Amino acid sequence: MFYDYEVEKSNGEKLNLSDYKGKVVMVVNTATGCGFTPQYAPIEQMYKDYHDKGLEIVDIPCNQFGSQAPGSDEEIHDFCTLHYNTTFSQMKKSDVNGPNALPLYGYLKLQKGFEGLGEHKYKDVLEDMLNKTDPDWKSSPDIKWNFTKFIIDRQGNVVKRFEPTADMAEVEKCVVSLL
DSSP: OGGGOEEEBTTSOEEEGGGGTTSEEEEEEEOSSSTTGGGHHHHHHHHHHHGGGTEEEEEEEOOTTTTOOOSOHHHHHHHHHHHHOOOSOBBOOOBSSSTTBOHHHHHHHHHSOOOOOOSOTTHHHHHHHHHHHOTTGGGOOSOOSTTOEEEEOTTSOEEEEEOTTSOHHHHHHHHHHHO
C-alpha cells in the first residue's frame, strides 16, 4: 500500500507517506533542465489552490533522463524556489527506474503502468529517443521521462498515472475530482 513507503526529504529527514493518510497526493519525478520543467508552475499553482483542501505534492528530482537534474539537492531546491516560487517540499534526488530505484516507484509502476504518451509537441522526440534506448519501451511500466505524475486518492489508492506529455488541465481535473 502507498502508505507503507517512505522517501527521504532533501534535508535528509524521512517522510513516511502514512503521514498523508486522508490526503490527495501527487508524486512527480522532476528535473530542472528539461523541456517539461515549466510544469513546475502549474504544479505549484495547484498546490497553492488546493493544499488547504488536502493536496500534497511529493516532488522527487531525478537525473536518469538526459541528465537533466545534475545539481545537488540544494541547487535543485534553489532553482525551483527562484524560478517557480515552489513552496512544496522536495525530496532527495533519486532513481525511479533500475536497480537503485526507490521502492515507492516499484509500487507505483505496478499499480499504474504505461498507457501511452498522448498528443504533445514533444511526443515524436520522446518516441525517437525511447526507440533508440529500449525497443520494448511501450510495453514496459518504467517511467519514460521527467514529470511523470501519479495521483493517489485519500484512501491511498493510485488512481491515475499522467505522462509528462499530459495536459496539465487534465491533471488538475483529476486532482480536483478527488478532493
